[in-house]
Amino acid sequence: MVNALAELGSDQLMAASAVDRANRTLIDAFTHAFKVAQAQGTIRTDLDPQVLASQAIAMGDGFMVHSRYGSVSQLADTAFAGFLRQIAV
Secondary structure, eight states, X not given: OHHHHHHHTTSSHHHHHHHHHXXXXXXXXXXXXXXXXXXXXXXXXXXXXXXXXXXXXXXXXXXXXXXXXXXXXXXXXXXXXXXXXXXXX
């Protein structure tokens, strides 16, 4: 979906609609996972799970786009590790 969005933008209505649906599904899944983690006491409960989901997806999407032009594994590892440290209990 990230590649489709990067290539087509929002000009292609059908593609944009598919990307929107896929993003909603992904956000819902991440939101649920963050809620479960909060209930288990593994991440902070003062953070909005939907915001965390959006942040995680935005980071992942950005790194996927950057990876098309070369390796970003160290940058991704550092960013995700920092994100996890910030939300950990």
